[in-house]
């Protein structure tokens with residue numbers, strides 16, 4: 164009935180802040196009202212390119228900077244109001260792609276003015292500080308690092324309102340213009356009788372044990388006694404308050420608002436042999452540095468990866484070890500240009516560093532492959548298998564370099580074609596394959612086309628690929644992958660294991676995973692997750708690693724084949740105990756965690772449906788292979804609302820509900836990836852006006868607005884008054900993180 168009622172009046176609050184933050188991160192013009200904040204000379208680092216092609220925003224009727232400032236800050240901003248629901252549960256209504264584009268176009272116009280990078284970044288720092296996005300120290304360090312990169316991409320790419328709004332999950336994500344729908348895959352070889360599914364592995368089946376570690380985020384600066392709630396993205400480190408001056412001093416064994424100290428990592432690695440006496444392989448799925456992304460430089464990254472490798476050297480030399488590269492390994496974070504981008508400083512510094520630091524674990528060929536493109540394939544003839552370590556940054560949608568790819572390059576660094584070749588070779592030789600990567604392509608982290616391509620590849624080689632290991636989300640999750648092209652009902656063809664993180668950031672307990680493998684088939688027959696309750700460890704000053712669960716017993720699984728994972732996701736819909744268990748272990752029993760939290764406008768069943776749809780790899784993008792079509796077509800979510808994609812996607816990061824009914828009849832743009840007049844024009848004003856009318860009319864008209872007085876947000880919000888937590892969330896939205904900072 165009144166599903167959208169109470170918050171209709173709070174129009175698209177967060178998004179504008181998001182835009183302003185994008186703005187502050189890249190293209191801030193001189194804003195006279197802040198000019199008195201001061202003027203600092205800022206040194207530039209990072210790659211820089213002059214614009215190479217005309218920007219689609221260039222229009223004949225160029226307005227002055229002052230006029231545009233006026234429109235953005237005097238007209239648009241006051242139309243925005245933010246409010247919180249219990250502090251962190253932000254609710255937003257009535258965001259539309261169209262509105263997003265209107266605002267983005269304003270920023271585009273501002274971009275077109277001749278503002279020097281120095282001024283842009285200086286003003287960005289002022290805005291960042293004035294809006295209290297971050298403390299001054301963080302703003303002043305992060306903007307010079309990200310600003311030039313983002314400006315370069317924006318000036319040289321297909322930047323458009325679609326791109327910007329796609330990034331903010333408010334419009335369909337734009338993709339590579341020349342991408343094929345289907346990729347070329349070698350035809351399946353005539354199938355031999357399939358190996359029997361391992362229902363009841365007999366006692367004497369030989370087994371292998373594999374350890375999976377992910378998202379280390381080792382913080383060498385973590386120090387006991389430093390403030391836990393410091394207001395910066397991560398805390399428990401200098402120069403924050405210490406000792407008596409700290410309100411909440413950091414404990415010895417880690418904190419939920421901080422990355423992980425060395426002693427926790429060491430205690431984990433010391434404990435491991437107790438539960439896995441004989442390890443066959445160790446897998447590490449990336450993200451070694453801490454979340455101090457504002458301070459990171461190439462040399463600080465090299466130092467931290469070296470320190471991490473030194474810890475590994477001390478503990479992890481008893482078994483072959485296979486690491487891959489996460490999005491945090493670069494500086495600036497997420498910055499992984501392809502070699503086709505000329506005149507852009509490359510990431511070879513990182514590939515070379517990791518190749519040499521990982522020398523004791525990888526062969527010459529594997530290291531050479533990392534030096535070239537950051538991915539590799541390891542053949543293990545003794546076990547008749549290969550382990551393929553991908554560089555998933557090439558499909559990560561926050562690797563903005565991907566927007567600058569040449570038109571011919573739908574497959575960055577040819578990674579997918581290389582992968583297909585590896586799989587085909589393996590298939591011909593009868594080898595089994597495990598795939599390692601940092602973030603899986605199919606849950607919304609990848610560009611939509613990669614969601615489709617990855618699924619196509621998995622479906623084609625489903626008998627060869629018997630393990631897929633990922634990380635990135637810090638939660639303990641899984642992802643079922645489907646074959647969309649064989650018959651009406653998509654068949655589950657693979658499962659990606661997203662391992663829990665070693666770090667406790669944010670609001671999770673450190674954990675690691677052990678897989679029990681059937682040696683003959685290389686299939687996973689069970690897995691065991693161990694964790695450390697850091698609160699308890701701090702209380703007792705003693706780290707006690709414990710088994711959290713073994714998955715087969717916990718969910719009474721028949722086996723760990725893709726169908727069983729699909730069935731488990733089905734079970735979550737009807738068996739709430741199983742679902743609550745799943746939610747609880749996602750954070751390793753950390754109760755502050757928000758995994759699967761519902762927004763105020765969905766029933767708990769709708770909320771659960773949304774999460775289950777996400778576990779089914781049905782989460783990214785639009786188009787024939789998209790989550791939207793899939794979930795809708797197969798009625799896995801009954802009566803899926805049109806706006807579910809926006810809700811689900813944004814809901815991952817913040818609780819959002821999008822009331823598309825309000826803007827009935829409005830269409831997404833013409834899909835050409837560029838702005839044109841009919842895409843934005845002057846619709847903005849009328850949208851805001853109609854919204855204001857609605858606010859005033861209260862219960863009038865459609866009766867949707869009952870009770871809205873109580874919840875009515877304060878529309879007279881001032882810039883200074885923007886609640887800090889919301890602005891930080893917006894930064895997370897822009898940077899792709901769950902909260903203030905990307906994972």
Ligand SMILES: *[C@@H]1O[C@H](CO)[C@@H](O)[C@H](O)[C@H]1NC(C)=O
Nearest residue numbers: 275276277278279280281282
């Ligand atoms: C743009 O700015 C640069 C550097 O401040 C200046 O040299 C140039 O003349 C300006 N161009 C225009 C068209 O204003």
Ligand SMILES: *[C@@H]1O[C@H](CO)[C@@H](O)[C@H](O)[C@H]1NC(C)=O
Nearest residue numbers: 465466467468469470473520
């Ligand atoms: C890496 O660590 C080793 C061992 O502590 C040290 O000898 C070496 O100098 C370090 N290298 C770099 C580049 O920091």
Ligand SMILES: *[C@@H]1O[C@H](CO)[C@@H](O)[C@H](O)[C@H]1NC(C)=O
Nearest residue numbers: 212213214215504505506507
């Ligand atoms: C790269 O930089 C060089 C030297 O500045 C220049 O001559 C060349 O045209 C640039 N290439 C491209 C594609 O911009």
